[in-house]
Amino acid sequence: MAVMKTKPGPGAELRHVEIPKPGPDEVLVKVLATSICGTDLHIYEWNEWAQKRIKNLPQIMGHELCGEVVELGRNVKNIKKGDIISAETHIACGHCYLCRTGLAHICMNGSIFGVDIHGVFAEYAIVPATNAWVLDKKIPRDYASVMEPLGNAVHTVLAGEIVGTTVLITGCGPIGLMSIAIARLSGATKIIATEINEYRIQLAKKIGADLVLNPGKKNVVQRVLEETDGLGVDVVIEMSGNPQAIREAFDALRPGGRFSILGIPDKPMEIDLGKSIIFKYITVQGINGRLMFSTWYKTTQFLSSGRLDIEPIVTHRLRLAEFEKGMELMRSGNCGKVLLYPEDETSKT
Ligand code: NAD
Ligand code: ZN
Numbered sequence: 001m002a003v004m005k006t007k008p009g010p011g012a013e014l015r016h017v018e019i020p021k022p023g024p025d026e027v028l029v030k031v032l033a034t035s036i037c038g039t040d041l042h043i044y045e046w047n048e049w050a051q052k053r054i055k056n057l058p059q060i061m062g063h064e065l066c067g068e069v070v071e072l073g074r075n076v077k078n079i080k081k082g083d084i085i086s087a088e089t090h091i092a093c094g095h096c097y098l099c100r101t102g103l104a105h106i107c108m109n110g111s112i113f114g115v116d117i118h119g120v121f122a123e124y125a126i127v128p129a130t131n132a133w134v135l136d137k138k139i140p141r142d143y144a145s146v147m148e149p150l151g152n153a154v155h156t157v158l159a160g161e162i163v164g165t166t167v168l169i170t171g172c173g174p175i176g177l178m179s180i181a182i183a184r185l186s187g188a189t190k191i192i193a194t195e196i197n198e199y200r201i202q203l204a205k206k207i208g209a210d211l212v213l214n215p216g217k218k219n220v221v222q223r224v225l226e227e228t229d230g231l232g233v234d235v236v237i238e239m240s241g242n243p244q245a246i247r248e249a250f251d252a253l254r255p256g257g258r259f260s261i262l263g264i265p266d267k268p269m270e271i272d273l274g275k276s277i278i279f280k281y282i283t284v285q286g287i288n289g290r291l292m293f294s295t296w297y298k299t300t301q302f303l304s305s306g307r308l309d310i311e312p313i314v315t316h317r318l319r320l321a322e323f324e325k326g327m328e329l330m331r332s333g334n335c336g337k338v339l340l341y342p343e344d345e346t347s348k349t
Contacts, residue, residue: 008057024073032066034339035145084144155291315336319340
């Protein structure tokens with residue numbers, strides 16, 4: 001069984017599919033858990049982005065994976081049958097300028113699971129061996145599925161100075177929530193978060209944000225300035241993709257600060273370059289994916305050391321067949337990370 005996008009338009013179907021054969025450099029995995037990302041919801045709902053981006057229907061959805069390796073391609077040496085793996089979802093060519101200069105995560109010829117090729121909302125999936133990340137045995141195995149978005153948070157928070165800083169995290173979806181946890185562990189000394197959804201506001205508090213502001217109710221810039229002796233925060237971690245949140249974050253950042261953006265606005269937006277960036281002498285940093293693979297090593301350390309507890313962020317565990325319920329939860333925002341299990345694995349983590 002697999003969750004397939006069969007035709008253009010909203011929705012997806014549960015379809016019977018054959019077990020695929022791995023190529024020489026690939027592995028076949030039995031999917032133990034997978035999780036829903038905002039991108040999957042966009043594809044499910046068939047928004048404007050999905051209409052332009054998704055070319056190869058019918059296609060299995062999903063990209064976040066915890067799988068057990070059950071078959072190896074003939075060239076595969078670095079992985080064994082029985083290994084539990086997570087997967088880096090950006091498949092790089094390994095040959096282009098970017099791949100050869102340490103920037104494989106933005107490979108010029110890259111493809112992405114569940115976007116360009118078949119994904120992992122299925123009982124079995126194919127993963128290129130170079131993209132498989134063998135899970136440290138100390139980490140609960142279904143967290144393998146969450147390591148990919150967690151890596152986005154790790155990459156963004158650690159993309160500049162963080163120890164002893166004041167931080168504003170805009171948007172407390174799963175990755176914003178993970179960023180709060182990572183910023184705390186990494187030595188940020190004051191963490192202010194913003195979010196509009198009440199369920200996620202409560203989660204952000206639980207995870208350890210010092211202050212959570214609802215921009216619908218509070219003047220974010222004014223409150224941030226009050227909290228930082230009129231200076232503004234040292235670091236902005238943008239995790240909402242919301243233009244209003246982004247504009248306010250520029251005003252809440254101190255001169256000379258760091259503005260790291262993972263959130264993706266769904267259309268082009270205007271920014272006053274002079275006021276917001278140039279005269280403020282700030283550094284604006286686009287963040288895409290995870291560094292391959294230094295982010296994965298760090299993410300592993302956070303989890304295997306036991307210092308990072310992501311359990312409060314994993315709010316729902318459902319059967320894969322209940323994907324529609326999962327999508328509905330994601331649409332409502334009344335959830336953190338939603339995990340889907342092809343088998344009834346929910347109690348076996
Ligand atoms: P998400 O959509 O679940 O979370 C965004 C959150 O922002 C939501 O909880 C929403 O309620 C909140 N929000 C909306 N308007 C707001 C406002 N004005 N102020 C404060 N909060 C507001 O997304 P996610 O999965 O947590 O991912 C975070 C962002 O990162 C998304 O924009 C996603 O598209 C993007 N993303 C980028 C990459 C990349 O490689 N650059 C990878 C994964 C995700
Ligand atoms: Zn490349």
